[in-house]
Amino acid sequence: MVDDLRSDDGLGGFDGHHHRQPRRSDKKERPLADREVPLGQQEQDARVLSPAVHAWLDGELPEASVRKGDTARDVEFWKQINGEVERRRRVHTPVYLEAQIMERLPQSAPAAVITKWWQREYVVTPTAAIITAAALVMTAAAVTAIVMAFAR
Amino acid sequence: MKTTEAALRADQNSEDLDNTDQLIIQRVLAGNRDAFKTLITRYSDPLYRHALCMTGSPDVAEDILQVSFVKAYQHLAEVRGRFDAWVFRIVANGCKDWLKNIRRQHLSYDEDDQPSGYATPDEELDRTELRSDLDRALASLPASLREAFVMKHVEGRSYEEMADLLGTTVGALKMRVHRAREALQALLEEKYA
Numbered sequence: 001m002v003d004d005l006r007s008d009d010g011l012g013g014f015d016g017h018h019h020r021q022p023r024r025s026d027k028k029e030r031p032l033a034d035r036e037v038p039l040g041q042q043e044q045d046a047r048v049l050s051p052a053v054h055a056w057l058d059g060e061l062p063e064a065s066v067r068k069g070d071t072a073r074d075v076e077f078w079k080q081i082n083g084e085v086e087r088r089r090r091v092h093t094p095v096y097l098e099a100q101i102m103e104r105l106p107q108s109a110p111a112a113v114i115t116k117w118w119q120r121e122y123v124v125t126p127t128a129a130i131i132t133a134a135a136l137v138m139t140a141a142a143v144t145a146i147v148m149a150f151a152r
Numbered sequence: 153m154k155t156t157e158a159a160l161r162a163d164q165n166s167e168d169l170d171n172t173d174q175l176i177i178q179r180v181l182a183g184n185r186d187a188f189k190t191l192i193t194r195y196s197d198p199l200y201r202h203a204l205c206m207t208g209s210p211d212v213a214e215d216i217l218q219v220s221f222v223k224a225y226q227h228l229a230e231v232r233g234r235f236d237a238w239v240f241r242i243v244a245n246g247c248k249d250w251l252k253n254i255r256r257q258h259l260s261y262d263e264d265d266q267p268s269g270y271a272t273p274d275e276e277l278d279r280t281e282l283r284s285d286l287d288r289a290l291a292s293l294p295a296s297l298r299e300a301f302v303m304k305h306v307e308g309r310s311y312e313e314m315a316d317l318l319g320t321t322v323g324a325l326k327m328r329v330h331r332a333r334e335a336l337q338a339l340l341e342e343k344y345a
Contacts, residue, residue, distance in 0.1 A: 049334050057333065058304075058311075077337060080344050084282050085305045093200040097214055098192050101221045109183040110228040 049074060173235040180228055188225055195236050196221075198307060199243045205302040206247035206295075208287050216246040240317055244299065251295045282344065289339040293332055300328035301336070 053074045055061040067075050173194075179187040196217065203213035220242045231238050290298055299318075303309045304325075311322045311329075318325070 047334065047338060049330070049337065054330055054333065074337070077341055077344055078333075080282065081286065081336070081340070082305075084286050087283075088201065088205060088306050089308065091201050091204060093196040093217070094210070094214065097200070097217065098189065098196065100214075101192055101218050102186075102189055104218060104222050105185060105188065105225050106222075107185070109185065110181060110226055112181065112229050 053078070177228055177231060177235065180225070188221075188228075191224075191235065191239075192221055195239060199240065201306060202240070202302060203243055203247055205290070205306050206244075206298060207250055208291055212250060216243060216250060220246050237317055244318075247299075248295055285340060285343065286336075289336050292339065293335055297328050297332040297335065300325055301332035304329045 050066075050071050052061060052066045053071050056063060056066045056075070057078060063075065066072075173191065176187050176190050180191075199220070200213055200217055203216045204210060207213055207216065220239065223242055224239050290301070293301070300314070303314050303317075304311075309317075311325050314325050315322045
């Protein structure tokens with residue numbers, strides 16, 4: 001049931017990291033037309049679903065309120081899809097993967113980011129603000145006094 | 153009232169987890185490489201599910217997860233805010249890059265490892281068929297619609313959480329999910345409705 005999942009041109013940056021051989025299908029590859037729906041085709045064919053069905057799928061309406069009239073068929077359809085989706089929700093990471101990731105981590109600690117002082121975030125507390133303001137006032141007073149002394 | 157309390161408790165739990173993530177990050181940055189394993193264990197399942205549903209292939213999903221966690225480790229000092237959201241974006245971008253690069257291919261994932269829970273062989277056959285048809289239908293959707301559908305239906309995220317992770321609006325995401333549902337129904341309803 002698995003097609004060739006690893007064409008040489010399809011891994012975009014991930015092809016250098018394979019640890020396992022690709023699993024190839026024993027079955028003859030199906031013709032392309034059988035495997036694809038051209039992009040945009042499904043949108044052209046799409047029929048607009050009732051807002052009530054969307055609301056039910058979003059958990060905003062109970063099933064009973066949409067299981068009547070024209071939408072009953074949609075509810076049956078989406079219950080089948082939801083059953084399959086539910087199964088995917090239970091999929092777990094393969095047990096060996098964590099060890100594989102740990103093996104591939106660099107031995108050194110991650111590099112610290114050196115942020116320039118003017119790009120850093122500073123937290124200004126009321127005490128720090130008062131001290132800074134007082135220091136600025138005193139500095140300004142001292143500079144003014146020196147300037148005045150030289151001016152005379 | 154109970155809902156509000158539950159929401160507050162959930163927020164508190166999320167905040168606690170975030171705080172512990174920050175503590176772990178500090179330990180890793182201080183040179184404790186093994187502490188990173190806790191972050192992998194904590195977040196690999198949802199990230200793997202995302203990569204698996206986006207690519208349709210367990211092998212590719214594993215590769216994307218490995219590369220993403222290594223990248224996350226190397227740039228750990230740059231984490232600002234929640235680690236899980238940050239690493240999710242790395243994985244999601246890895247999936248999008250991979251999808252951009254593949255030629256038109258049908259991908260489906262085989263699940264020999266998954267135990268069968270179906271009562272009869274006929275029922276199992278039907279399920280297997282639905283599984284591969286849904287894979288094929290998902291693979292034919294544009295990446296943005298597939299991503300929105302997977303996050304909503306498989307990962308069970310709220311629209312607000314999706315908007316936060318993808319940096320877009322709730323309205324835009326609702327539109328994507330609605331379009332994805334309608335496209336999937338158009339592709340599959342003849343056989344399954």
